[in-house]
Amino acid sequence: MNIQYISDKKGITTGVFIPIQEWTKLKEHYHLPEDDFELSQAHLKEVDYRIDHYFKNPNIVLDWDEMEKRLLVRNQK
Numbered sequence: 001m002n003i004q005y006i007s008d009k010k011g012i013t014t015g016v017f018i019p020i021q022e023w024t025k026l027k028e029h030y031h032l033p034e035d036d037f038e039l040s041q042a043h044l045k046e047v048d049y050r051i052d053h054y055f056k057n058p059n060i061v062l063d064w065d066e067m068e069k070r071l072l073v074r075n076q077k
Contacts, residue, residue, distance in 0.1 A: 009065050 001022055006015035054061060
């Protein structure tokens with residue numbers, strides 16, 4: 001199996017990429033449910049809003065490492 005690991009800036013594994021052909025075989029072998037789904041209109045509207053907001057203000061976006069730090073500090077209070 002040709003798995004690729006996704007890591008953050010610190011080298012910590014945060015995800016896994018499985019090629020679609022291998023994912024399809026796993027789903028068939030283990031009888032996993034289909035992962036096709038549709039977003040509601042409300043969710044699509046929110047995604048469009050966030051993408052538009054990002055392109056208008058790309059300098060205000062935080063990377064995951066910074067966001068994680070802020071969340072941890074906030075949760076410790």
